[in-house]
Amino acid sequence: xxxxxxxxxxxxxxxxxxxxxxxxxxxxxxxxxxxxxxxxxxxxxxxxxxxxxxxxxxxxxxxxxxxxxxxxxxxxxxxxxxxxxxxxxxxxxxxxxxxxxxxxxx
Amino acid sequence: xxxxxxxxxxxxxxxxxxxxxxxxxxxxxxxxxxxxxxxxxxxxxxxxxxxxxxxxxxxxxxxxxxxxxxxxxxxxxxxxxxxxxxxxxxxxxxxxxxxxxxxxxxxxxxxxxxxxxx
Numbered sequence: 599x600x601x602x603x604x605x606x607x608x609x610x611x612x613x614x615x616x617x618x619x620x621x622x623x624x625x626x627x628x629x630x631x632x633x634x635x636x637x638x639x640x641x642x643x644x645x646x647x648x649x650x651x652x653x654x655x656x657x658x659x660x661x662x663x664x665x666x667x668x669x670x671x672x673x674x675x676x677x678x679x680x681x682x683x684x685x686x687x688x689x690x691x692x693x694x695x696x697x698x699x700x701x702x703x704x
Numbered sequence: 705x706x707x708x709x710x711x712x713x714x715x716x717x718x719x720x721x722x723x724x725x726x727x728x729x730x731x732x733x734x735x736x737x738x739x740x741x742x743x744x745x746x747x748x749x750x751x752x753x754x755x756x757x758x759x760x761x762x763x764x765x766x767x768x769x770x771x772x773x774x775x776x777x778x779x780x781x782x783x784x785x786x787x788x789x790x791x792x793x794x795x796x797x798x799x800x801x802x803x804x805x806x807x808x809x810x811x812x813x814x815x816x817x818x819x820x821x822x
Contacts, residue, residue, distance in 0.1 A: 634809070640814075641812035641815055642741075642749065642799070644804075689807035693751045694739075694754075695751065696748055
């Protein structure tokens, strides 16, 4: 199975800051990576697919990049509504493992 | 509008069984691959099981293989997860999720809570 790691596990930033979350795969997954946002008590919501394509309706301050084994999710100008846990997921092969998550606080 | 509504969660003793359901609407269910994903308290998301659309093939995480069975009723637009021999570490919120064009998860239900405790 492909293993996914994320860093940091928790980050605290101020409103307006640029936030960068890193996700790494144990082997190359090309660009078969998605990012999800999960707010407390809510279902996950897809933000980014194929590493850098933004889902319809997602604010443009969210940006995905990377390929191969290293990926980043950038939030340009953190907003209070962005408080959540963010997960990456590879869908290069079954099972589509998730990273352990990054909790973003303000 | 895509909607998925899970049900069937609850409190069960170790070794017990539960069947989760996910009623889907707003998309062509019979051709959509579907998955169950769970999140245990204080843990991350864990993919549990998947079933393809037509001519269903099934897939399981090692942690549930032999104990859980995924199935679907394409007439009732409903996804199921039969869970047997439940353990404390199966306690989690269980979400059904619809696979998108690339194998990621486009849409999620609101989740149903499973608690395994004596």
